[in-house]
Amino acid sequence: MKQIVVHCRDTLTQVALLEERVLTEFYAERPVDKQLVGSVYIGKVVNVLPGMQAAFVDIGLDKNAFLYIDDLLPAHLDKIPLVKPSISELIQPGQKLLVQVIKEPLGTKGARITTHFSLPGRWIVYMPNADYVGVSRKISSEQERSRLKDVAEQLRRPGEGLIIRTVAEHETLVALERDLGVMRGDWEDVLRLAETSEAPLLLYREPGVLDRVVRDAFNDYVDELIIDDPVRGEALGRRVREMSEELAQRIHIYKKREPVFVAYPVKEQLERAMKRKVWLKSGGYLVLDRTEALTVIDVNTGKFTGTDDPEATVFTTNAEAAAEIARLLRLRDIGGIVLVDFIDMTSDKHRADIAALLEQEFRKDRTKTFAVGWTKLGLMEITRKKARESLDDSMFAVCGVCGGTGKVPIERASQGKRR
Structure with a gap:
């Protein structure tokens, strides 16, 4: 069973996707946090950098947006020149330019823009x-x-x-x-x-999070959409009815006193999945650490002792971890490079099976995700398209005490205990 569960509170809209009551995707949006990806601007070229074959464009945000020459040349292959011209031949500072955001501003970087509109x-x-x-x-x-x-x-x-x-x-x-x-x-x-x-x-501007999820994910394979706001639920039903009467009948207004994210197992699963250490059902666990450049995931057997065959125990843990990793990448919307340190396997077949399992699970992801393969050090390299803030970044702020390291000096920790 597939379900879309929507919670609306004041200016906050939260949307969860459940597959067999397992949380697979989660989105949250406030009006001030409307996503930029997909938005179209008329911008002004600020700097043109021939050495980088790129330009910076003012589109009205805190930081100028970045435009690479490939996003300025024609989109169709037969019109792309074999030798790229200098970007300074194509645009000049002060020029007005119509552009679309393809990547949100992340960290110290401004938005990435293109002239290939969609x-x-x-x-x-x-x-x-x-x-x-x-x-x-x-x-x-x-x-x-x-x-x-x-x-x-x-x-x-x-x-x-x-x-x-x-x-x-x-x-x-x-x-x-x-x-x-x-x-x-x-x-x-x-x-x-x-x-x-x-x-x-x-x-x-692209539609809000609820309209996007309905547009992209509410299809014949979804059994029901549950929303706890009667007014928005009725309006949503009218819009969906224009597309499909059958889908409109699958929209249900949630009226019980118990919070909708408690009645449907969203809150508990979300809290568990957002932790650094994520336990597997078998007793094994994952440890996720993120840097600005990549995400590293470590797989451990933990409490799982398995059978008398160590290789079988390792493969069972790795297979369970592979499915959970694919789910967590979707749920936490982690993009960029991901390195997974699976437990060492001696069997080449088992290594191939884990890679195949990852590819199979990635087909469920609406964001392009690839298992690139095993590195020489035995790590699995994964790439996932990165277009916007991850759920980690949108839900958590950097700690003012440790600065995001998760550690404080021993002296300060000791002082805290004495207090």
């Missing part, structure tokens, strides 16, 4: 200048893929690009055309505003 809809991702058609690889039927590609070619105008999303499988031409019409209208509004606006200015 607007996601329910069934289609609309790319006004991409000039190609793509179909989600998760649609396995070649016959259906071919049909959807033909439909997309029929709908798109010259120069436009369309990607048919997984949820569009078996959808009608009318539904896809309606979805495309909404996104075309949004893009035309952006262009009109850009012509008359002074930079920097926000021209388009």
Whole structure:
């Protein structure tokens, strides 16, 4: 059973995805924290750095956004020059430029921006200048893929690009055309505003967290959506009914006194998953440590003694850890490079099986995630697309005492005990 559970309180919206009552994804949003990824700005070029083939653009945020030359050149391969020109030949300081955020500001870095625009809809991702058609690889039927590609070619105008999303499988031409019409209208509004606006200015923002999750994850495989706000629940039902009457009937208003995240096992699982040390059901455990550059995960047998065969015990622990690691990467929205120190295995087959298990679990992740392979030191290297703050960063602040190290000088710790 798959469920989407929504908790609304004052200005806070929290959305949890459960699979067989196991928490797999969690999102939280306040109005002041609306995500920037997907937003379109008219910006002003501040600095052009030919040595880096990059530029900094003022889009109205605290830090200037970063634009690399690959995000400035044409999106379609047949128009990319074999030898890249200097970025100074393409843009100049003071120039107005229409851009879209593809990565949130993180730490000391500003937002990453592009001129390769894309607007996601329910069934289609609309790319006004991409000039190609793509179909989600998760649609396995070649016959259906071919049909959807033909439909997309029929709908798109010259120069436009369309990607048919997984949820569009078996959808009608009318539904896809309606979805495309909404996104075309949004893009035309952006262009009109850009012509008359002074930079920097926000021209388009992605919908809020609830609308995004409904758009991207509320499909035929979700059994129910539970929301504890009657007003927002009724409004959501009306919007979903325009897409699907059947899905609208799966929306339920939660009315019990017990908090919805307690009635559905969200709060307890979230608290457990956000700890540095995460226990496995078998008695083994994981230790997660994050740096600015990467995340390191250590796998331990812990209390699990297993069988008389040490190799079997190790493999069982590693297999359980692999599934849990894939879940935690989704749940905590950890991106970038991830190194996993699995317990040493002597069997090449077991190592291959763990890699295959990771790949299988990563297919459930809506964010691109890859098991790159085993390093020479026996570590598993994983990459996961990093576009926004992780759940760790959005839910926790750096400790004012230890500065984020988790440690304080022994003298200070002793003074605290005496008090």
